[in-house]
Amino acid sequence: MNMAALDKPQVVVHLHRSLDYTVFDCRWIPRSARLVCLGNRARGSGLLQLFELTRGELKLVKEVEKATPFKCGTFGAANLADRHLATGDFSGTLSVWNLEAPEVPVFSAKKHNEIINCIDGVGGLGIGEGAPELVTGSRDGTVKVWDPRQKNPVANMEPMEGETKRDCWTVAFGNAYNQQERCVCAGYDNGDIKLFDLRTMSLRWETNLKNGICSVEFDRKDINMNKLVATSLEGKFHVFDMRTQHPKKGFASVTEKAHKSTVWLTRHLPQNREIFATTGGAGTIHIWKYGYPPQRSRKDSNGDRMGVAGCVTLLQNVGVATQPISGFDWSPDKQGLCACTSFDQSVRVLIVTRLNTV
């Protein structure tokens, strides 16, 4: 063992709990020590479980079973007063649940024809300016933006007629720094990344990374677009500098190989957005740090500004499970506390130390 390894942040599995269903996603309930897990029962129904951290134990508080399996969930558009959970399910229904009374959804709309793979929210919890909105991406190829005050989506991004419909695997909000500006980034199974500008209602940028995009996330939703991490199927991830968009070349990026298998997820540490975690197909978790270059942009020969990518350094890597890690969430209230779910049918609470000193 060398000294360098010992000076890095440590990732420790604090709690581990086996579950009897396939769990896809987990989310910390904001301002609480509680955690929601979403998944699929073997008999084909959906299950939503509420756990609470109590003295070194993960106590099951509530369990709600619904007809269709849940795929993903978010608190991003919820206000702190009621903390409603928005979920996407296998049938293509977007539902918003009051976890105190989960019998009937607060909001429910089935506008996707197929499974909702991914969901994100903004404007709630005091993160992001403007109205609370949700975005869902589905296998039917569409990305829909929702305002829970209205039953129909406020924006619908679908391929033109005649184009093949690609499976949308991931969506993320960003750029919500004032009431008008807002962007949605979507990643597709063919390696497409599309950036939609919701103010102008136009496609702002698109690129193809050759391999399916498993996860995209902005470092922060509530600032002028800064960084975007996109992970891909074959074990690479890309970090884009989103500050400077070159008319031809788009955004500058740095690519890093990791995990030796699919990079399922990326999640930025809410308390320090230069640090992010990626989770791998082999049950590994990597913690990364992004370093900015001395100059973030430069002029090219035509006088157009183009971005300069920084570099990423691996802070720690650890294997916690034998199966892919499908869900990962940093606690918004406690730095270094996170939870992950994996296909070995378990939920784990991890702690990562020394994050404030890196």
Next chain:
Amino acid sequence: MSAEIQALETQAAIRRNAEEVQDFLWDLQTWEDDMKRKDVELLRGNGVEATKLPPVRNKDFQQKRRKKQECTKDRKDGQKGKPRIKAYDYEAWDKFVDKALVELEEEEMSDSMSPEANTDVDEEDAAEHDGEEVQDGDEESRIEHERNKQQALLEKDKGNDYFKRCQYQAAIECYSRGMQADPENPLLPANRAMALLKLQRYVEAEVDCSTAILLDPLYPKAFARRGMAYSAQGRLQEACKDFEMVLKLEPGNKQALAELDKILKELGTRERGLSETDVMHPKTQAKDLSTLTGRAIRPISKPVHLRSQKPLRIIDVQEVEEDPQFSGKKFVGKYVSENELKPSEEYVHDTHKDFAIKPSVGALHQSGVVKNTGTQQRGGIGVGEAAMVKEATRLLNLTLPPTPLNAFQLETDLRKLRSRPDMSHRYLKQIEPTTLTKIFQNSLEPDVLYQILHIMEQSFIVHEEPALTFAFMQNLSEVSRFDMATMFMETKETCVANALLDHAASCPTVNTTKLMELRKKYRV
């Protein structure tokens, strides 16, 4: 040497790491407590101020698009004209008619939302019935079920609106749709029964009531309505049973008492062979009871299960006025002899010791006292000579009661003054018409209304200004539950109301439109 130092440093680092994890865990515990406190606070709804949300995105865009589409559509229409429905296309015509009807209905609803009017149809929420719902694993069907219930309630409200406007056929259709949406709600069949009764379709009404009773076997109104349906069909025995059931569920229900009385009278005339005493007279009993309880005491009617379980005991009561011949046997405690009676004590005399005794049928019938105060006023049967004399003196001594403060007082006073039309007239006259709504609150009984109308017809038309009559009629019609009271008016009462309104019409200051409204309200 350097290897040794390295080993030591590694050891220290490992120790440091272990300590860090330990520290984190300690920290986590305090954090946990802190968070749980904040969490609970949030769940209670504290600590977050509501923020005003920006408008929904693209709202105006959607409107614009819709407008644009309409524009283009209009243009197309202009070119082609509306597609004509072919005469043989029955399906299309069906759709067209349905749509037109719905539109018409909506229009009607929007321009005639009358302010809250009280009617006999039930406004109560079906919430209590929601509670019994079975937890179903199947989410979809549950939501569907919920929606149907909502639909049924909507239909019920719509039906009630129609009912208030006397459009019974339309009301029936609404209730039927509601019943289709939610066959478990007993309010819908019960309300439909009421509408059917109005249309004198008694057999159907009876069936509907039975359905309602099946759904809710403790629903008094369903029994009452079925009773009415039965009695209208001449099936008096069954009607009698139903009204008795109503009384069981809602002791003291005036309507049931009145109906039962009527039925029993009818039965009595039918089976003349039966001795008079065998037939119970619940109405008289009830009336007598209320006479027995004095002026200051409010009627208390509690369902059987809510009544006190304590054993009854006899309370010593001062007997003020009763003839010793009567009270001596029945009453415990001392009595005050007759010569001590003063006119002012008139209203005390009713205070009987029978308070504590439940108004059970048998006990009252045997008491004989009942006959004294109650039946006699009506010139009843089998009353002793002494009582007759006493009654006469009592009537002579009668002083005019003060202005009543509530409906109960009014009712008792009117009953006392029944045999003295002049007194009744004076009594009514001293009531300020505008206070009528206050006096009655929610307890305008049909009987009382009719009584007042009769008194007014006998005396007001001859003695009073038309303006006063009008004021009385107007204010009476504003009492809540007036609609319900008029619903049971018979031709006799309608004639009375008509005569009064004619009298009122002779007043020069009365507005004709107002008068028309009044006529409508009195169903004249």
